[in-house]
Amino acid sequence: MTKWIDDFGAEDDVIVSSRVRLARNIEDIPFPVALVKEKSQGIFTQVQEAISEGFTFTSLEKTSEMDRKVLVEKHLISPNLIKDYENSAIVLNEDESISIMINEEDHIRIQSLLPGFQLDQAYKIADEMDDKLEQKIKYAFDEKIGYLTSCPTNVGTGMRASVMAHLPALTMTRYISKVLQAANQIGLAVRGLYGEGTEVVGNMFQISNQMTLGRSEREIIGNLKDVMTQIIQKERDARATLLANNKIRLEDKIYRSFGILYNARILSFQECMKLISDIRLGVALDILKDIDSNKINRIMVMSQHAYVQKNAGKSLGIKDSDIKRATLVRRLLGNND
Amino acid sequence: MTKWIDDFGAEDDVIVSSRVRLARNIEDIPFPVALVKEKSQGIFTQVQEAISEGFTFTSLEKTSEMDRKVLVEKHLISPNLIKDYENSAIVLNEDESISIMINEEDHIRIQSLLPGFQLDQAYKIADEMDDKLEQKIKYAFDEKIGYLTSCPTNVGTGMRASVMAHLPALTMTRYISKVLQAANQIGLAVRGLYGEGTEVVGNMFQISNQMTLGRSEREIIGNLKDVMTQIIQKERDARATLLANNKIRLEDKIYRSFGILYNARILSFQECMKLISDIRLGVALDILKDIDSNKINRIMVMSQHAYVQKNAGKSLGIKDSDIKRATLVRRLLGNND
Secondary structure (H helix, E strand, O other): OOHHHHOOOOOOOOEEEEEEEEEEOEOOOOOHHHOOHHHHHHHHHHHHHHOOOOEEEEEHHHOOHHHHHHHHHOOOOOHHHHOOHHHOEEEEEOOOOEEEEEOOOOOEEEEEEEEOOOHHHHHHHHHHHHHHHHHHOOEOEEOOOEEOOOOHHHOEOOEEEEEEEEOHHHHHOOOHHHHHHHHHHOOEEEEEOOEOOOOOOOOEEEEEEOOOOOOOHHHHHHHHHHHHHHHHHHHHHHHHHHHHHHHHHHHHHHHHHHHHHHHOOOOOHHHHHHHHHHHHHHHHOOOOOOOOHHHHHHHHHHOOHHHHHHHHOOOOOHHHHHHHHHHHHHHHOOOOO | OOHHHHOOOOOOOOEEEEEEEEEEOEOOOOOHHHOOHHHHHHHHHHHHHHOOOOEEEEEHHHOOHHHHHHHHHOOOOOHHHHOOHHHOEEEEEOOOOEEEEEOOOOOEEEEEEEEOOOHHHHHHHHHHHHHHHHOOOOEOEEOOOEEOOOOHHHOEOOEEEEEEEEOHHHHHOOOHHHHHHHHHHOOEEEEEOOEOOOOOOOOEEEEEEOOOOOOOHHHHHHHHHHHHHHHHHHHHHHHHHHHHHHHHHHHHHHHHHHHHHHHOOOOOHHHHHHHHHHHHHHHHOOOOOOOOHHHHHHHHHHOOHHHHHHHHOOOOOHHHHHHHHHHHHHHHOOOOO
8 A cells, every 4th residue: 555546635636646855864974975885784774773663674775676666656766766776775654655765865865745735744744754763863964054965955954845736727728837937936846757857747747845945844835835725726727617618528538538548458658647647637527437536546656667567577568568558557447358 | 120230241241231223214204304393203103003012102302301311321312312302202111121212313223232242132132123113114225225224324234233341451451442443443433431422431432333234234243242252351361461460459449449439428420430440340350349240330320410410309510410429329339428
């Protein structure tokens, strides 16, 4: 079970998940980029000693490449963490709502990931985890500027709060660029499915704070919440407009996508995400019944490259991967033909 | 019940229907093009007196425009007959395997239309009907050249034999133009869904004899049968090639078309025919189960413009017609969502 995938959250017609991550480093140890292997082992040990029961601790070196990629696809670790997997590790709680990356860009990155729009709760969880670690670990901290981090853009709170927002109606009505521009101007970053430097697929936008310095965590989260509340409303308005202006056309689009997803024998990831976006919209608008947002989350996660291969139990070329994806999606939708 | 739609026939994986029509005119009456209304009434009466029970006799003047078009869509009359509907009539037997058009281009056109590849049987039925009429009606006939007809291309036997062939694999593999060219060179005409001057839609080709003079009916039919037997084999070979070379790709295409047809809320006739073509191929190749060629015939006929309106009980604009068509097709496929 992965909480953000399998559970429900507020406003999950628009917000798929909420995430807060805190970047921390240990005093007197070089940042990971300059770290030798023995020292990185020392960090594993310090974290392991600081946290209590209920967590699993996995050295990425001991996992397969496929499993590492699956962790990225579940958004539990960043693509960055697996670049230097020999020195990194991941700590997870049972429902995977807390993940601690060790030796990503920083020694410690605490992440809390929840379904729907739950930024306050995500912050609370990350903050408590942070306090727990701080009881045993001495963080690199400056009285004046706050937590020290490998990249200057994280200095201060070391916090990034983000939501994964599904904005198909703003995209269809072409308001999306205006909305995202406005978000940018007030200091928010808009990114793709796997965060920085990744593409937007299936109308999924990761929206997060840019500033980490000069404001408190509460202020940063409050600001993101305010903006997102407006964006959620704008997306809902755009959906209402689409329904009011051409309901049957929207229904046609959604049902066709469902029909293809339910029947296709070959399915690329890009097409799959495009179709899933329509299905998710159809579920949110109560056009499609008998499917819930959890099922859609599962399909979205499990139709990714590494997950498809993990399911097949072997690495696959593109053609075979597209065939396996189609089969997997059919099964998940209940089509056993 | 319409026999060619609702019954099965030989080789109906490729040949949808077989048709034989005989053009006849009554001695000493001008051809329909030069006929005044009272005279055309006289022809109705003569035919009516010549035929026995089991036939319904309908003056097209007394039908609605919609019903006339539905008769065309069921291939029971030609588009030509309804151009001058005030002077024309249609005689049908119970299973609509025999239709007699009155005052189309000729006074009398006897048509026998059967499912699958049944040219001999269709000829037998038309010939018997012809004999029955000839007992009471004196045909315009010349000892040397045969039956006289309005258009010189029909003089002689007055016969046109045709099949409606579904040739998707020859189309996909791009052999179709070669095959049709060859058919043309040996004296066959290739036409669209509603015969002369109409478009090929959904990979449906009407193939018929061109020559009516200088050969016996048996020879003409024998020739068409020989050529069609070869074309059937070529289409089946092309299907086997597609299956052998890229089965999954073909399955994907067929299932996607099924998924769209089963789910769409807006469906143009052109798109519908394109999708039905894939479904028909899927059924022929046993890729799609639980559908038979009758059901596909029904969908093909009932998704045409006039039929959709007849079903809706009123005339419809294009947009509403596309919506009704989609609903009708879903229902026919068993989707009651």
